[in-house]
Amino acid sequence: MSYWELFLIVAIAALIFEMFAPAMFFLSIAAAALITAIISLWYTNFHWLIVICSALSVIILLFIRPWMKKIMHEMPKSVDFHSEYIGKIVKATEEITNTGGAITVYEERWDARLANPESAPVPAGSEVRIVRNDSIVLYVEAV
DSSP: OOHHHHHHHHHHHHHHHHHHSOSSHHHHHHHHHHHHHHHTTTOOOHHHHHHHHHHHHHHIIIIIHHHHHHHHHHSOSOOOTTGGGTTOEEEEEEOBOSSOOEEEETTEEEEEEESSTTSOOBOTTOEEEEEEEETTEEEEEEO
8 A cells, every 4th residue: 555545544433523523633633644645656665754744743733723713604604594584474374383384485395493482372373473492493473
C-alpha cells in the first residue's frame, strides 16, 4: 500500500468521524491527511509525512476552525422552521382536542392540539389560529 493511499484512508475515516461528531475537529485531520496524501506522491519519508500531517492538523485546527466557527455563529439563529406558522389562521381538518387533531398548512397535514386545555374541542372545518409549536405538533386556538 502506498503512503498516499494510507493518508487517503485516514482522510476518509476522519470525514466519517466528523459526520458523527460535528465539531470540526476531525475535519481538520481529514484536510491535513488529504494534503499529506498529495505531498506523499513526491515525498516518501513516512516519518516526515507523519510530522507534516500532524503539523497541518494543528495549524488547521488553530486557524481555520475559529474562522469556520465565526462563520457558523453569524448564520441566522432561527432554526425553528415552524415559527413562520405562528399567528397564521388555518382550517381544522379533524376535530382538535387536548389529545389530538389535525390542521392543514400550505397543503401539508400537521398534528394539532388545543393551546388552552380548558377550551372546548374545535370541530373539523373550523378556523383556528396557530399559537405555538412543540416539535411537529402545532398548538391552536379557535378564532
